[in-house]
Amino acid sequence: MKALIIHNPTAGPREVEDELDLVIEYLCNNDWQVRRCVTDHAGHTTELARQAALDGMDAVLVAGGDGTLCEAVNGLVGSRTALGVLPTGTGNVWAKQLGLPAFTLTNPNRLLVAAHLLHEARVKAIDVGRANGRYFLLFAGLGLDAQVAHDMEPRERATKRLGLLPYLIASVLVASEFYGVRTTVVVDGKVIKGRSLFILVSNAQLYGGVLRIAPEARLDDGLLDVVIFNGAGPAYTLGHLLRLLGGRHLHDPSVKFRRARRVIVDSAKPWPIQIDGDPVGTTPVTFQVIPRALLVLVPPTAPASLFV
Numbered sequence: 001m002k003a004l005i006i007h008n009p010t011a012g013p014r015e016v017e018d019e020l021d022l023v024i025e026y027l028c029n030n031d032w033q034v035r036r037c038v039t040d041h042a043g044h045t046t047e048l049a050r051q052a053a054l055d056g057m058d059a060v061l062v063a064g065g066d067g068t069l070c071e072a073v074n075g076l077v078g079s080r081t082a083l084g085v086l087p088t089g090t091g092n093v094w095a096k097q098l099g100l101p102a103f104t105l106t107n108p109n110r111l112l113v114a115a116h117l118l119h120e121a122r123v124k125a126i127d128v129g130r131a132n133g134r135y136f137l138l139f140a141g142l143g144l145d146a147q148v149a150h151d152m153e154p155r156e157r158a159t160k161r162l163g164l165l166p167y168l169i170a171s172v173l174v175a176s177e178f179y180g181v182r183t184t185v186v187v188d189g190k191v192i193k194g195r196s197l198f199i200l201v202s203n204a205q206l207y208g209g210v211l212r213i214a215p216e217a218r219l220d221d222g223l224l225d226v227v228i229f230n231g232a233g234p235a236y237t238l239g240h241l242l243r244l245l246g247g248r249h250l251h252d253p254s255v256k257f258r259r260a261r262r263v264i265v266d267s268a269k270p271w272p273i274q275i276d277g278d279p280v281g282t283t284p285v286t287f288q289v290i291p292r293a294l295l296v297l298v299p300p301t302a303p304a305s306l307f308v
Contacts (some may be wrong), residue, residue, distance in 0.1 A: 001027075001031070001032045001033070001058045001059055002032075002033045002053040002056070002057050002058045002059075003027070003032055003033070003034050003035075003057060003058060003059040003060065003061055003084075003109070004034075004035050004036075004037060004048065004057050004059075004060050004061070005020065005023075005024065005034060005035070005036040005037070005060075005061045005062075005063055005086070005158040006036075006037055006039060006045050006048050006049065006052075006060060006061070006062050006064070006068070006072060007020060007036060007038050007039065007061065007063040007064065007088075007247060008038075008039045008062075008064035008068040008088075009038055009039070009081060010216050011063075011064035011065045011067075011068055011088050011090075012064070012065060012088040012089050012090055012091045012103060014105060014230060016063065016088045016103060016108070016111065017109040019109075019112065020036070020063055020086070020101065020111070022112050023086060023111055023112055023114075023115040023304075024036065024109075026112060026115050026116070026119075027115060027119065028201050030119055030123050032119075036101070039064075039068070040167065040269050043071065044071075045062070045064070045068050045071035045075070046071045046072065046074045046075040047075065047076070048060075049071070049072040049073075049074075049075030049076050049081075049083075050075035050076070050079075051075075052075075052076075053075065053076055053079035053080070053081040053083055054083075056151055057081050058081065058082065059074070059082045059083070059084050059297060060072055060075075060076060060081055060082070060083055060084070061084040061085065062083070062084070062085050062086065062298075063086040063088050063117065064085075064088055064089055065087070065088065065089015065090055065091060065092060065277075066089060066092065066093050066137070066138060066276045066277050067089070067277055067278045068089065068275060069083070069085055069094055069137055069276065070135075070136055070137055070138075070275060070276035070277075070278065072232065073128060073135050073136070073137045073294060074169070076157075076294060077128055077135050077290065077293050077294055078293055079154055079295075081295065082123045082187065082295040082296055082297050083294060083295065083296045083297065084118050084296070084297035085098075085100065085114075085122065086103075086111055086114055086118075087100055087101075087102035087103060087114060087213045088102075088103045088111065088116065088223050089102075091208065091209050091277060092209065093138055093204075093206055093207070093208065093209050093276075094137060094138055095114070096158075096206060096209050097138070097204050097205065097206045097302075097306070098298065098299055098301065098302040098306075099117075099241070099299065099301030099302055099303065100114045100117055100118075100301065101113050101114055102114075106258060110139065115299065116285050117301055118297055118299060119297035120299060120300055121297035121298055121299045121300070122297075122298055123295050123296070123297060123298070124219075124220070124295070124296060124298045125220065125292040125293075125294065125295055125296075126203075126219040126220050126292060126294055126295075126296055127203055127219060127220055127221070127222060127223075127224075127288050127289050127290060127291050127292060127293065127294075128203065128289075128293050128294050129149065129201065129203050129224055129287055129288070129289055129290070130287065130288045130289075131201075131273065131275055131279070131280070131285055131286070131287050132280075132286060134275060134280065135290070136203070136275040136276050137203065137204075137276055137294075138202070138203060138204045138206075138276050139200055139201060139202040139203060139204060139207060139214075139275075139276065140200070140201045140202075140208075140273060140274065140275045140276075140285075140287060141198065141199070141200050141201075141273070141274045142196075142198070142199040142200075142201075142265055142267075142271050142272070142273050142274075142283065142285070143178075143180065143181075143197055143198040143199055143271055143272070143299055144174060144178050144180075144197050144198045144237065145198055145200075145274060146271070146272035146273050146274040146279065147174050147178065147272050148174050149248055149272070149274035149277060149278065149279045151154070158270065162212075168203060177234075178197065178233075178234070179232050179233050179268055180195050180196050180197040180230075180231060180232050180233075180236075181195065181196065181267045181268050181271055182194070182195055182267065182268040183195070183196040183199065183229060183256055183266065183267045183268075183271070183283075184264075184265070184266045184267070185199065185226070185256075185263065185264070185265050185266075186263065187226055187258045187260045187262075187263055188258075188260045188262055188263075190258075192228065192256055192258075194228070194230040194232055194236075194256075195231065195232050196228055196229065196230050196231075196267075197229050197230065197231050197232075197236060197237055197240070198229040198240070199226070199227070199228050199265060200213050200214065200225075200226070200227045200229075201225075201226050201227070201265075201287045202214040202217050202224065202225045202226075202227070203217065203219060203224060203225075203289070204217055204219060204306075205217045205305075205306065211245075212247070213227055213244065214227060215247070215250075218305075218306065218307060219306050219307060220291075220307050220308050221291055221308050222261065222289060222291040222292070223259040223260060223261060223276075223289060224258070224259070224260055224261070224263060224287060224289045225257070225258075225259055226256075226257065226258045226260055226263055227249075227250075227256070227257050227258040228255065228257075228258075229249075229254070229255055230254045230256065231254055236254070239252075240252070240254075240255070243255075252305055260289075261288065261289050262284070262286070262287065262288050263286070263287040263288075264284070264286050264287075264291075265283055265284065265285050265286075265287070266283055266284040267283045267284075268280035270283055271283040281301065
């Protein structure tokens with residue numbers, strides 16, 4: 001395997017250069033040819049990933065979080081270069097989705113374990129989503145969670161060391177004053193109107209590292225899972241959260257669930273959007289699925305239920 005490791009030094013709670021040195025040593029001892037690059041500006045990961053594909057690299061391994069992965073996706077879609085992750089971010093949702101152990105302050109050796117699993121991985125083609133021309137790997141959110149992302153990002157490293165706690169605090173504060181807006185969602189030509197608090201357009205099952213908002217999503221079924229949480233005010237938000245924690249949210253009549261190839265969302269006033277955890281603007285927005293457009297390294301720990 002010829003691989004480029006793209007390291008985002010600002011991702012996650014602390015620097016990981018020493019751990020990455022061990023990863024590179026391990027991979028090189030197992031017949032990988034590895035080169036490392038460090039990002040130094042927004043969009044740099046996309047540039048490096050695109051060049052790696054043009055250079056005929058077998059794989060790009062992202063040492064970073066979900067936002068860095070999303071940048072890499074935008075450089076690799078349609079290429080024959082596979083995407084892998086050495087999870088050093090804060091949320092690491094994609095890594096958790098695949099069963100990869102993420103780097104933590106208390107257990108930095110998990111990065112080497114992740115490298116072992118990537119060495120045993122197989123290559124599979126999966127779908128990606130596209131939102132107003134930008135590709136995403138995991139999901140896009142509109143409304144409440146996107147407002148939190150707009151308020152929080154970018155974060156300082158000191159804040160990242162607190163893990164998800166700052167996000168939880170910010171979510172409570174936003175939810176206490178969030179009453180939703182009137183939305184029009186067009187799902188493969190069919191119109192759904194209502195007052196929405198949160199809309200998720202997902203390619204994957206896992207959200208936020210712990211919640212399965214789209215529990216039946218498949219990475220390679222050629223469809224996006226759309227979950228619309230309707231209501232107005234904190235009481236509705238709390239009710240949705242409790243049902244979500246109990247896995248009962250899709251049985252709630254105020255929650256609409258659809259699968260689609262194309263989704264258009266507009267709202268009575270501009271509504272924030274996040275893609276793979278990063279804020280990217282406001283509505284209106286058009287989502288599309290691009291079937292099996294990305295090659296990824298799938299470790300043996302990945303659940304079979306992720307695929308058709």
